[in-house]
Each structure stands twice: as structure tokens, then as C-alpha cells.
Amino acid sequence: HCRMGQEERTSGGGLSTxxxxxxxxxxxxxxxxxxxxxxxxxxxxxxxxxxxxxxxIYCALSGSAADAQTIAEVxxxxxxxxxxxxxxxxxxxxxxxxxxxxxxxxxEELSAHLIVAGWDRRKGGQVYATLNGxxxxxxxxxxxxxxxxxxxxxxAEYRKGMSKEECQKFVxxxxxxxxxxxxxxxxxxxxxxxxxxxxxxxxxLGNDLPTFxxxxxxxx
Amino acid sequence: xxxxxxxxxxxxVSTGVSKYNALNxxxxxxxxxxxxxxxxxxxxxxxxxxxxxxxxxxxxxxxFHLSFHSVQMESSPQVIAAASVLKELCYKNKDELxxxxxxxxxxxxxxxxxxxxxxxxxxxxxxxxIGGSGSxxxxxxxxxxxxPNMSREECLQFATNALALAMGRDNVSGGVAHLxxxxxxxxxxxxxxxDKLPKFHDE
Numbered sequence: 001h002c003r004m005g006q007e008e009r010t011s012g013g014g015l016s017t018x019x020x021x022x023x024x025x026x027x028x029x030x031x032x033x034x035x036x037x038x039x040x041x042x043x044x045x046x047x048x049x050x051x052x053x054x055x056x057i058y059c060a061l062s063g064s065a066a067d068a069q070t071i072a073e074v075x076x077x078x079x080x081x082x083x084x085x086x087x088x089x090x091x092x093x094x095x096x097x098x099x100x101x102x103x104x105x106x107x108e109e110l111s112a113h114l115i116v117a118g119w120d121r122r123k124g125g126q127v128y129a130t131l132n133g134x135x136x137x138x139x140x141x142x143x144x145x146x147x148x149x150x151x152x153x154x155x156a157e158y159r160k161g162m163s164k165e166e167c168q169k170f171v172x173x174x175x176x177x178x179x180x181x182x183x184x185x186x187x188x189x190x191x192x193x194x195x196x197x198x199x200x201x202x203x204x205l206g207n208d209l210p211t212f213x214x215x216x217x218x219x220x
Numbered sequence: 221x222x223x224x225x226x227x228x229x230x231x232x233v234s235t236g237v238s239k240y241n242a243l244n245x246x247x248x249x250x251x252x253x254x255x256x257x258x259x260x261x262x263x264x265x266x267x268x269x270x271x272x273x274x275x276x277x278x279x280x281x282x283x284f285h286l287s288f289h290s291v292q293m294e295s296s297p298q299v300i301a302a303a304s305v306l307k308e309l310c311y312k313n314k315d316e317l318x319x320x321x322x323x324x325x326x327x328x329x330x331x332x333x334x335x336x337x338x339x340x341x342x343x344x345x346x347x348x349x350i351g352g353s354g355s356x357x358x359x360x361x362x363x364x365x366x367x368p369n370m371s372r373e374e375c376l377q378f379a380t381n382a383l384a385l386a387m388g389r390d391n392v393s394g395g396v397a398h399l400x401x402x403x404x405x406x407x408x409x410x411x412x413x414x415d416k417l418p419k420f421h422d423e
Contacts, residue, residue, distance in 0.1 A: 150360030152385035155420045157364075177360035212363045 016184030018146030027195030057118030104133025311341025
């Protein structure tokens with residue numbers, strides 16, 4: 001079975017993935033790596049772990065690949081139904097609640113952590129963590145096995161009131177650092193930026209990621 | 221017996237350690253102020269990690285070997301000599317021991333140096349290194365923020381920040397921070413209590 005990274009559940013910290021989401025004034029930025037491993041093999045090196053739940057709501061997947069994708073698909077369906085019932089775009093909190101309900105009800109059977117982030121008219125950009133069935137709104141959230149290595153970095157570097165470009169840079173740097181240290185994270189970086197006007201998906205290839213003091217210079 | 225240990229090299233070496241001694245299975249803090257940076261010679265210090273009982277025993281033996289060695293050589297020991305002594309002990313007794321070390325110091329031949337002796341007895345030289353349970357949380361920070369050839373103040377600030385971040389995330393690191401700066405002119409030890417450490421956005 002394929003895993004995309006999992007946090008504290010398994011002893012020794014889990015497997016692949018680094019995911020994060022951060023809120024800025026007017027929207028959110030989500031980021032993920034692209035590695036899916038089954039044991040010691042990488043079975044997919046370009047997987048996009050940022051899954052769309054609705055026009056302006058995305059979620060970042062980590063943990064068991066099958067569990068996470070299934071949760072995302074089910075919530076996508078439930079959100080469609082819900083948004084038809086209320087006649088307007090759903091709130092980010094609603095999407096996060098739907099994810100949380102599944103994570104909590106089936107917490108013994110499932111092992112996946114989804115970070116839900118998006119923009120809605122009422123509260124602007126929001127990021128929700130749903131680990132183990134809790135629901136909490138945070139200014140930013142990190143997840144997956146690679147996240148352990150960057151807690152210090154995000155604690156030090158996060159500032160309130162960053163602009164959209166600063167947030168994107170922050171996400172890319174964090175992903176790059178985590179991918180360098182975590183054996184289970186790697187590949188390319190996927191970025192999704194959601195604000196009132198547009199939803200932008202971007203891929204940053206390996207040689208365009210920032211490098212740090214102990215790495216050889218990037219390819220020309 | 222978890223802890224955090226960090227070394228960064230400037231023209232001297234600054235060694236930082238954070239103190240918490242917790243018996244794992246019961247999560248009991250037996251002491252909040254243990255010093256895990258031990259002086260093995262005038263300008264050579266070692267940070268302990270892993271089982272502190274094992275680490276203390278190894279360091280005691282190593283100190284003896286090192287002072288004997290320095291009498292034989294009729295000069296101060298080199299930093300690599302101290303690290304090698306630790307490595308021999310850790311490697312030969314790898315089945316019984318669970319201790320890792322960061323050896324840092326200054327000698328006349330090669331100036332400031334940092335050596336890591338890992339759990340199984342591997343010895344490598346590095347410019348900057350971190351260890352202990354809390355170190356996983358600051359790999360990203362250290363990778364991003366370390367620059368070669370920082371000044372003494374920048375190095376101290378870097379070490380203090382890194383320790384504070386790790387202590388903020390690791391449940392078995394905390395208490396006070398011990399910092400040692402080793403240069404050609406000697407070694408200086410400062411203690412920074414937890415409430416004087418830098419605070420970050422969520423505190």
C-alpha cells in the first residue's frame with residue numbers, strides 16, 4: 001500500500017510527504033511535495049497532493065494515499081450537494097467540518113491527515129487542520145513526515161501580515177528544506193494560491209527550488 | 221534522557237545545549253538544569269546525547285585517556301584526538317552503549333573544529349551540527365539560516381535561536397540553555413534561563 005506521509009500515529013514519525021498551508025490577507029497558499037513511496041520504493045515522483053474540493057477550497061493530502069484520496073473524493077461530492085442545497089459557494093469551514101467528520105468517525109480505520117484551506121466571502125482566507133479528527137483554524141499548518149524538520153523554521157520565519165508573494169516564497173522555502181532532509185519527501189513542489197479573484201496552480205521543478213549552504217549550485 | 225545540542229563554527233566554536241532530563245517511560249522530569257556540555261580539556265568540550273548514564277561513563281573514561289595522551293605528547297591534545305577517543309569507545313562497545321557526542325574545540329594545529337560521534341561510532345567533521353531528540357525540529361531552520369564565517373555574536377544568536385525553537389517544540393527539551401564559546405584565548409560558559417530565550421510568533 002502506498003503512503004504519502006503520516007504524522008505521530010506510527011512510532012518513529014511516519015513516512016512520506018511534506019504539506020503546508022498558510023493564510024495571507026485575502027487568501028491562502030497551499031504547498032506540497034510530490035513523492036509517493038511504498039516501503040523503500042518511490043512509486044510516483046510527481047504526484048499532486050493538492051486536491052480540489054470546490055472552486056476556492058483545496059485540501060492537502062498526507063498519510064495513506066488511498067485513505068486520503070478517498071476522503072477528498074467523498075468530501076468533494078458532499079460539498080457539491082451542500083452547495084446546491086444552500087444555493088451559493090460553501091464556506092471553507094464547512095469543507096473542513098466534512099473532512100473532520102469522516103476523520104473522526106473512522107479514526108481507527110483510516111490513517112490520513114488533510115489540511116483544508118481556501119477562500120470564502122465571509123471570512124476570507126482560512127486554513128484548517130483536521131489531524132486525528134480535531135478541527136482547528138490556524139494561521140498556517142504543516143503536516144506529513146517532512147514537517148518535523150521544519151517546525152523550527154516556520155516558527156522562526158512566520159510573521160503575521162505577509163503579502164501573497166512573501167507567503168509563496170515562504171511555502172517554497174519550507175518545502176525545499178523539508179524535501180532536503182526528509183527521505184520520504186521529494187520531487188517537485190506544487191503550489192496553489194487561492195484568493196478572491198483567482199485560483200492559481202503552479203509547479204516548481206526540482207532545479208528551480210531554492211538551495212542552501214551545503215548544496216552544490218543549481219543547474220545553469 | 222533527551223536533549224538538544226548544537227554547534228556552529230565561527231573563528232571559535234559556540235556550543236549550545238538545552239537541559240531537560242526526562243525518564244522516558246514515565247515522562248518525569250528528574251532535573252531541569254543538568255549541564256550536558258562537559259569540558260574534557262582546556263579548549264575541548266563535549267555535548268552528550270542519548271542515555272546520559274552511558275554518556276557520562278564514556279566521557280569519564282575519555283577524559284582520562286585524553287589527559288594521559290596529552291602528557292605523552294607533551295602538548296595540548298588536538299580536537300580530533302578527543303573525538304577519536306570517544307569514537308573508539310562508542311564503536312568498540314556499540315552493543316552496550318547508547319550515547320552520541322558532539323566534540324568541539326580549538327587547537328593550535330587546525331583552529332576551531334567540530335566533530336560528531338554518532339550512536340554506532342561514526343566520526344565525521346562538520347561546520348555546523350545538531351543532535352538529540354529536539355534536533356529534528358530545527359533541521360530546516362539550521363539549513364536555512366546557517367552561513368559560513370559568521371561572527372561570534374551572529375553565531376551565538378543563531379545557536380540561541382535554534383535552541384529556543386527546538387525547546388518550543390520538543391516536549392523533552394527545555395529548562396535552561398547552556399552556551400560555551402571556545403576560542404584561541406579560552407572557553408566561556410554562559411547559562412540562559414528559559415524565560416530569557418528569544419520568543420517566536422506563537423508564544
